[in-house]
Amino acid sequence: MPVYYDLVLSSPFPNYDFFAHRMRELCGQLNLTFFVADKVWVHDFLEKLQRKEIAARVLLDLSNSQTKEDDPYLMLAREAKRQKAYVIDDPDVTSIVAHKALFHQIMLENRILVPETIVVSRRELRNFKLTDEIKNQVGVPFVVKPAWGDSSIGVIIDAETEDDVLMSAEQAPDSDAFLIQRQLKPKKLGDHVGWFRMFHVIDEVIACWWDPYSHEYHLVSPAQRRYHKLNSLARIQKAIGKVSKMKFFTSEICLDVDGHFYTVDYINADPDMNPQSYYTNGVPDEVVRHIVWLLVNEVMRIVMKRRGYFDEDLDDAEIGEIEYKQITQRTAPRSRTG
Numbered sequence: 001m002p003v004y005y006d007l008v009l010s011s012p013f014p015n016y017d018f019f020a021h022r023m024r025e026l027c028g029q030l031n032l033t034f035f036v037a038d039k040v041w042v043h044d045f046l047e048k049l050q051r052k053e054i055a056a057r058v059l060l061d062l063s064n065s066q067t068k069e070d071d072p073y074l075m076l077a078r079e080a081k082r083q084k085a086y087v088i089d090d091p092d093v094t095s096i097v098a099h100k101a102l103f104h105q106i107m108l109e110n111r112i113l114v115p116e117t118i119v120v121s122r123r124e125l126r127n128f129k130l131t132d133e134i135k136n137q138v139g140v141p142f143v144v145k146p147a148w149g150d151s152s153i154g155v156i157i158d159a160e161t162e163d164d165v166l167m168s169a170e171q172a173p174d175s176d177a178f179l180i181q182r183q184l185k186p187k188k189l190g191d192h193v194g195w196f197r198m199f200h201v202i203d204e205v206i207a208c209w210w211d212p213y214s215h216e217y218h219l220v221s222p223a224q225r226r227y228h229k230l231n232s233l234a235r236i237q238k239a240i241g242k243v244s245k246m247k248f249f250t251s252e253i254c255l256d257v258d259g260h261f262y263t264v265d266y267i268n269a270d271p272d273m274n275p276q277s278y279y280t281n282g283v284p285d286e287v288v289r290h291i292v293w294l295l296v297n298e299v300m301r302i303v304m305k306r307r308g309y310f311d312e313d314l315d316d317a318e319i320g321e322i323e324y325k326q327i328t329q330r331t332a333p334r335s336r337t338g
Contacts, residue, residue: 002052002053002054002055003053003054003055004033004054004055004056004057005033005034005035005054005055005056005057006027006032006033006034006057006058006299006303007023007027007032007033007034007035007056007057007058007059007060007296007299007303008034008035008036008037008045008056008058008059008060008080009023009034009035009036009037009060009062010037010042010059010060010061010062010063010073010076010077011036011037011038011062011063011073012038012039012042012063012073013062013273014038014039015274015278015279016062016273016274018273018274018275018277018278018285018288019273019275019288019291019292020036022288022289022292023292023295023296024036026292026293026296027296027299030296030300032296032299032300032303035056037073037076042072042073042076043072045076046072046075046076046079049076049079049080049083050079052083055083055085056080056083056085057085057086057299057302057303057306058085058086058087058088058299058302058303059076059077059080059081059085059086059087059088060088060248060295060299061073061076061077061087061088061089061091061094062270062271062273063077063270068174074091077091078091078092086302088247088248088295088298089246089247089248089249089269090245093244093245093246094246094269097244097245097246097266097267097269098148098267098268098269099147099148099177100145100146100147100148100177100179100266100267101119101147101177101178101179102147103244103266103267104117104119104179104266106243106244107240107243107263107266110239110243112236112239112240112243112263113236113260113261113262113263114262114263114264114266115138115143115181115182115184115262115264116137116138116181116182117138117179117180117181117182118134118137118138118179118180118181119147119177119178119179119180120165120177120178120179120180121176121177122169122175122176122177122178125165125166125169125178128162128165129162130161130162130165134180137182138180138181138182138183139182139183140160141157141158141159141160141183142159142160142180142181142182142183143155143156143157143159143179143180143181143182143183144156144159144164144165144168144178144179144180144181145168145178145179145181146168146169146171146172146175146177146178146179147175147176147177147178147179148172148174148175148176148177149172149174149175150268150270153171153172154168154169154171154172154175154178155168156168157183157212158183159180165178165180181264184254184256184262184264185256185257186212186254186255186256186257187255187256187257187259189228189255190224190228192209192218193209193211193212194228194254194255194256195209195210195211195212195252195253195254195255196208196209196210196220196230196233196252196253196254196255197209197210197217197250197251197252198233198236198237198250198251198252198253199250199271199287199291200237200238200240200241200246200247200248200249200250200251201247201248201291201294201295202247202248202294202295202297202298204294205233205234205237205238205241206219206287206290206291207219207220207225207230207233207234207237208220208283208284208287210252212252214281215281216280216281217276217281217282217283217284217287218284219284219286219287220233230255232261233253233261236251236253236261236263237251237253240263240266240267244267246267246269247298248271248295249267249268249269249271250265250268250271250272251263251264251265251266251267251268252264252265252268271291273288273291275288
């Protein structure tokens with residue numbers, strides 16, 4: 001019989017220690033076994049998984065490595081899925097929705113507002129011309145971004161010519177297509193601009209102010225949400241989650257000066273988990289902690305169901321109620337006597 005890990009965190013980012021430590025701490029409190037498959041351990045873990053010496057009940061994949069078939073993190077996610085582990089998120093789903101050009105069409109079909117966009121495949125770049133028709137559609141300057149990629153690699157926000165499109169292609173050699181989009185002008189809202197980084201975690205949405213230049217985060221308060229009429233943010237993010245089938249991702253949404261909310265960055269499948277207490281442009285610590293809680297709570301629901309704690313006929317709502325009582329009993333502070 002293999003040795004089972006209830007939760008395996010698959011991540012190549014060594015600076016996610018805060019996130020991993022909070023996750024390990026909470027798993028320990030809830031009697032869940034936990035392992036981090038990082039750069040040091042990913043190859044060994046994959047080999048042992050393939051030999052069925054170990055197994056994972058839930059794999060949380062934060063690698064976002066869909067462009068390289070031999071990437072160990074992608075191979076780990078696929079092997080875990082093949083062995084019936086619950087993978088957050090399914091690598092075969094992620095490979096579609098994380099491709100900006102493919103998901104752009106899905107967004108349009110589901111009437112989720114996006115900036116005016118032209119998609120150019122890599123094979124079309126040699127003969128690509130920035131015609132007057134394209135200029136009239138997206139404006140000048142415009143934004144160029146690779147269909148594949150993250151960390152803003154290949155993104156040019158003040159592009160004006162075909163050379164800028166070619167520059168994006170050089171910076172992102174793994175991308176097979178490129179998006180040319182209208183440059184948005186976020187509306188001023190008090191001390192912030194109307195640009196938001198939205199977290200989708202299982203079934204919950206968390207909204208943060210996000211500066212597209214400094215990349216600084218601030219949590220959107222309930223008062224700010226009401227005062228600035230930002231309820232549409234949650235509706236849009238939940239709609240993206242529904243059509244993408246993704247559990248854990250972020251999106252960027254801009255409230256343009258024209259008064260409309262546009263989704264700018266559709267699916268970021270490896271959300272930034274650097275804490276603000278360590279990095280100026282990191283995610284607020286309270287957001288990271290809450291995300292850990294939501295993820296581990298989902299892991300506990302899945303693990304307890306697979307361990308046979310729950311009747312298979314129970315629905316998720318009933319399971320959630322039982323788990324909530326068990327979690328609160330386990331984590332409640334014990335009174336002292338004497």
